[in-house]
Amino acid sequence: MLETRIKNIQKRLNVAQTAIFDKTTCNELARQLGITELSSDLIQLKKDIQKKLGFAGKEVDAIFGSNTVTKIEFFLSNVLPPIPQGADQMQKML
Numbered sequence: 001m002l003e004t005r006i007k008n009i010q011k012r013l014n015v016a017q018t019a020i021f022d023k024t025t026c027n028e029l030a031r032q033l034g035i036t037e038l039s040s041d042l043i044q045l046k047k048d049i050q051k052k053l054g055f056a057g058k059e060v061d062a063i064f065g066s067n068t069v070t071k072i073e074f075f076l077s078n079v080l081p082p083i084p085q086g087a088d089q090m091q092k093m094l
Contacts, residue, residue, distance in 0.1 A: 002065075002066060002069060003019040004019075005069050006020065006021065006025075006064075006069065007019050008073075009025070009029075009069070009072055009073065009076060013025060013029060013032070014028070015028050021046065021064045022042075023042055023045075026042060026045045026046060026049060027045070029049055030045060030048065030049055030052075032075075033049060033052045033053070033075065034052070035048055035049070035052055043062045044062075046063075046064060047060050047062045049068075049072075050062070053071040053072065053075065054071065055068070055071075
């Protein structure tokens with residue numbers, strides 16, 4: 001079940017659907033979360049992602065279980081799609 005959820009997250013991030021939170025997946029997720037300094041250490045990167053998602057204390061463990069996956073899904077469901085090219089011109093015409 002968790003593997004399917006991870007693949008869906010990876011699909012939304014437009015990265016390879018490996019069903020694991022690999023370096024590529026975590027880098028893209030961190031970028032979308034607004035983390036500007038990406039750690040080269042995968043464990044630290046996962047901890048940085050958890051902190052950005054609101055985890056604290058012992059919850060920041062670099063283990064992406066169902067709680068972390070749920071928060072990632074919620075974040076991605078609330079990310080607005082990019083504004084289509086030329087949309088600002090349409091607004092001016094109205």
